[in-house]
Amino acid sequence: MVSSSVSNKRYTYIHESESNSTREAIDIHHVIINGGRATGYARRRGIGFFLVLLASSIYFFLGKENPVRTLSWGCLLSGFLVMLQSRKFVNKEYVIIMPTFGIQLETQYLSGKTVSRFIPVGKILKPVLVECVTPITCYWSLSLFLRGEEQLTLVFKELRPPLKMLVPIWKALCAAIGTDHQSETIAEEEHDVSS
Amino acid sequence: MAEPPKLRVLMVSDFFFPNFGGVENHIYYLSQCLLKLGHKVVVMTHAYGNRSGVRYMTGGLKVYYVPWRPFVMQTTFPTVYGTLPIVRTILRREKITVVHGHQAFSTLCHEALMHARTMGYKVVFTDHSLYGFADVGSIHMNKVLQFSLADIDQAICVSHTSKENTVLRSGLSPAKVFMIPNAVDTAMFKPASVRPSTDIITIVVISRLVYRKGADLLVEVIPEVCRLYPNVRFVVGGDGPKHVRLEEMREKHSLQDRVEMLGAVPHSRVRSVLVTGHIFLNSSLTEAFCIAILEAASCGLLTVSTRVGGVPEAFFFHGLQVLPDDMVVLAEPDPNDMVRAIEKAISILPSINPEDMHNRMKKLYSWQDVAKRTEIVYDRALKCSNRSLLERLSRFLSCGAWAGKLFCMVMILDYLLWRLLQLLQPDEDIEEAPDIRLCDQRDVEVSEGLKEEDKVRNG
Numbered sequence: 001m002v003s004s005s006v007s008n009k010r011y012t013y014i015h016e017s018e019s020n021s022t023r024e025a026i027d028i029h030h031v032i033i034n035g036g037r038a039t040g041y042a043r044r045r046g047i048g049f050f051l052v053l054l055a056s057s058i059y060f061f062l063g064k065e066n067p068v069r070t071l072s073w074g075c076l077l078s079g080f081l082v083m084l085q086s087r088k089f090v091n092k093e094y095v096i097i098m099p100t101f102g103i104q105l106e107t108q109y110l111s112g113k114t115v116s117r118f119i120p121v122g123k124i125l126k127p128v129l130v131e132c133v134t135p136i137t138c139y140w141s142l143s144l145f146l147r148g149e150e151q152l153t154l155v156f157k158e159l160r161p162p163l164k165m166l167v168p169i170w171k172a173l174c175a176a177i178g179t180d181h182q183s184e185t186i187a188e189e190e191h192d193v194s195s
Numbered sequence: 196m197a198e199p200p201k202l203r204v205l206m207v208s209d210f211f212f213p214n215f216g217g218v219e220n221h222i223y224y225l226s227q228c229l230l231k232l233g234h235k236v237v238v239m240t241h242a243y244g245n246r247s248g249v250r251y252m253t254g255g256l257k258v259y260y261v262p263w264r265p266f267v268m269q270t271t272f273p274t275v276y277g278t279l280p281i282v283r284t285i286l287r288r289e290k291i292t293v294v295h296g297h298q299a300f301s302t303l304c305h306e307a308l309m310h311a312r313t314m315g316y317k318v319v320f321t322d323h324s325l326y327g328f329a330d331v332g333s334i335h336m337n338k339v340l341q342f343s344l345a346d347i348d349q350a351i352c353v354s355h356t357s358k359e360n361t362v363l364r365s366g367l368s369p370a371k372v373f374m375i376p377n378a379v380d381t382a383m384f385k386p387a388s389v390r391p392s393t394d395i396i397t398i399v400v401i402s403r404l405v406y407r408k409g410a411d412l413l414v415e416v417i418p419e420v421c422r423l424y425p426n427v428r429f430v431v432g433g434d435g436p437k438h439v440r441l442e443e444m445r446e447k448h449s450l451q452d453r454v455e456m457l458g459a460v461p462h463s464r465v466r467s468v469l470v471t472g473h474i475f476l477n478s479s480l481t482e483a484f485c486i487a488i489l490e491a492a493s494c495g496l497l498t499v500s501t502r503v504g505g506v507p508e509a510f511f512f513h514g515l516q517v518l519p520d521d522m523v524v525l526a527e528p529d530p531n532d533m534v535r536a537i538e539k540a541i542s543i544l545p546s547i548n549p550e551d552m553h554n555r556m557k558k559l560y561s562w563q564d565v566a567k568r569t570e571i572v573y574d575r576a577l578k579c580s581n582r583s584l585l586e587r588l589s590r591f592l593s594c595g596a597w598a599g600k601l602f603c604m605v606m607i608l609d610y611l612l613w614r615l616l617q618l619l620q621p622d623e624d625i626e627e628a629p630d631i632r633l634c635d636q637r638d639v640e641v642s643e644g645l646k647e648e649d650k651v652r653n654g
Binding site: 009010130131132133134135136137138139140162163 | 247248249259260261262263277280281284285288624626628629
């Protein structure tokens with residue numbers, strides 16, 4: 001198994017593939033959140049909830065008779081909320097490319113749950129790198145044009161890896177579905193300016 | 196291998212395509228010519244309906260349609276600090292060196308200039324319109340302008356009248372204000388190959404039908420001219436609130452066969468409408484610089500216009516008269532004077548040579564020239580020294596007793612918010628966007644530029 005990896009402060013990208021034949025092999029591209037960050041989120045969120053409930057408990061303490069019970073309920077509630085939130089914390093996402101067959105997109109959460117989606121190769125029209133603009137920021141994302149679907153499908157739903165990690169995955173996807181990415185650098189469409 | 200761009204300019208305005216108008220045109224043409232000169236230009240504007248995100252236009256012009264909602268007259272809702280994160284992200288990822296804001300009425304422009312100054316970038320501002328001093332709206336607008344321009348590096352105005360107006364409104368030093376007139380795309384605006392017959396004289400009006408463009412004057416002038424000259428017809432292009440008044444005028448005087456209302460005319464069709472006419476009528480009540488009359492003159496039409504604002508300057512270039520008195524007729528913004536001017540125009544019409552007019556315009560007005568002059572302004576701005584926060588705050592204090600202190604508070608808070616953002620998301624974390632160059636380098640003339648929008652699949 002050939003493996004290459006790129007990492008930055010936030011993410012680590014690992015690419016695994018068979019060493020001999022290039023086109024027929026299964027390719028796996030992992031993007032992992034760097035360890036400290038995921039647990040850091042959880043820690044901060046937990047502390048946040050605890051503080052909020054501590055503050056409200058102190059308020060009740062001043063007014064109500066049974067502060068201990070309030071505090072214990074408060075801690076239970078905050079712990080419960082933190083656990084709920086942690087189900088959303090992503091550990092890693094990966095793309096498994098099976099040439100001529102399809103691709104599998106998987107998201108693995110901190111809680112151990114994995115959500116996966118398989119897309120047959122015939123359904124993929126084109127993988128594209130898009131710049132997404134929100135009211136606050138702008139970032140790159142890798143998306144797929146799928147047959148019969150109006151919306152683009154994101155390859156990485158939760159994570160936002162940088163461009164240097166997305167480019168090799170994009171090239172691998174293009175190779176897998178048989179698109180020659182060298183000649184596909186520009187596609188022109190004419191649009192009505194008055195629209 | 197292409198050389199790295201010399202300057203990296205961010206044009207910011209609420210007004211850009213697909214909205215159509217003078218400012219939008221100016222930004223587009225200037226950007227295209229700067230791209231040809233080897234600079235990198237990025238445009239930032241708000242989203243128009245579904246048009247949101249990054250788009251690439253002709254020549255590799257990158258446009259960010261930021262999804263902030265417009266609220267009044269296509270301007271973004273002013274949140275003062277709301278745009279700081281996205282402006283910072285765009286400035287970092289595109290490695291911008293100069294920020295160029297357009298139009299005093301654009302809230303996005305003012306906010307972006309403020310944030311750019313806080314972050315230490317050089318800023319240039321272009322004012323495209325004339326504003327009053329007396330009404331409540333103008334007073335507030337002028338205060339905002341005073342704040343925005345207190346700290347600017349250089350400013351550009353489109354006419355001497357506009358420069359006087361801007362300097363008076365904002366208290367800016369005249370030495371910092373450059374005058375660069377607008378230009379016209381003479382490759383697109385050419386006279387008709389066969390001049391229309393002068394048996395029936397056609398007078399063309401193309402403007403937004405709003406108060407400040409003199410639509411009310413048209414309502415008075417058109418019936419009078421039609422009464423005096425049975426062989427004159429009018430073609431009115433454009434739309435707006437005063438459209439109803441013009442329709443009423445047509446009905447009242449039974450001029451349906453002599454006054455043709457075209458409705459809104461897309462810019463790509465303006466030339467085809469202009470070449471059907473002999474005379475171009477502009478009845479604006481206020482105008483910083485009128486590109487419409489340059490476009491009409493470039494198409495070989497005799498121009499009749501109101502003598503307001505920067506209009507007389509449009510026919511002078513470096514003190515020399517571009518078009519002599521017998522090619523343009525000016526009148527006061529009064530119906531009787533305008534009718535008299537149209538009478539004079541009709542009498543001198545046989546002596547007009549459209550090709551001659553076009554050639555004179557072509558020699559003196561070009562966007563390439565505007566771009567070169569703007570480049571000089573950018574270079575001057577880059578040479579301005581970097582000022583510390585305290586020096587900048589002292590400039591704001593001179594804006595007024597209360598206003599000065601308020602402006603200082605606003606800037607201090609902006610500075611603190613910027614530092615907080617740097618803590619939460621350090622500068623190194625903002626990824627730089629690659630410079631995407633179109634691989635087949637078509638040498639697209641500016642005249643074709645308006646029609647195509649290229650969507651680039653990048654890699």
